[in-house]
Amino acid sequence: MHWTNYIIPVLLSTFTGWVTTWIAIKMLFHPRNPVNIFGFKLQGIFPKNQQLIAQKLGQVVSKEFLSFAEIEAKVTNPDNLQMLKPEIEKHIDKFLREKLTDLFPMLSMFIGDKTINQLKAAFLMELESLFPILMKSYMTKLEKDLDLEKIVTEKVASFSSEKLEDILNQITKKEFKFLEIIGGFFGLLIGLVQVLIQVMSN
Numbered sequence: 001m002h003w004t005n006y007i008i009p010v011l012l013s014t015f016t017g018w019v020t021t022w023i024a025i026k027m028l029f030h031p032r033n034p035v036n037i038f039g040f041k042l043q044g045i046f047p048k049n050q051q052l053i054a055q056k057l058g059q060v061v062s063k064e065f066l067s068f069a070e071i072e073a074k075v076t077n078p079d080n081l082q083m084l085k086p087e088i089e090k091h092i093d094k095f096l097r098e099k100l101t102d103l104f105p106m107l108s109m110f111i112g113d114k115t116i117n118q119l120k121a122a123f124l125m126e127l128e129s130l131f132p133i134l135m136k137s138y139m140t141k142l143e144k145d146l147d148l149e150k151i152v153t154e155k156v157a158s159f160s161s162e163k164l165e166d167i168l169n170q171i172t173k174k175e176f177k178f179l180e181i182i183g184g185f186f187g188l189l190i191g192l193v194q195v196l197i198q199v200m201s202n
Helices: 004-026 052-064 068-075 078-103 104-109 115-147 147-155 163-199
Strands: 035-037 040-042
Touching: 004 104, 004 163, 068 115, 078 115
Parallel strands: none
Antiparallel strands: 035 040
């Protein structure tokens, strides 16, 4: 038997494995719109399920990635106030020394450094106890007004099929190429097994 009788099946099997995988990957995104083929509707997996994907992604983002409980814990953390404290103290000092005396000139005769420092300390102490309460109240209102799940769902659902394909390709381009290579490799193995069986049967 001529050597081409062995090489051609191997090459065809390799090509078949690669092209089958390539078609399967393309069918994730294409056809973008439903196409009737012998009475069957054919559409890419992602375009067909875009609304469902958007809903699931919205649920995951709102519950797992950006849950309001975690955001609230971060925002109401006392460490945030400690980081802001120097800037707040500077503004309070400026207010007591400049703006307050501008509004009430007579006060400048009664307010000295000692009084200003005492007032600053009192304001900052009150702010430390008030800060978590204010932030918690703000987060409660924000959670009612800001529906993260709905925002993400609507955003993803409004993507064009081209944009969705582009985003997913950017993320998984290397993986798709690897799958194509794997498809070709398994095709090669199948071809070699077929040739081996053919040789052994002769």
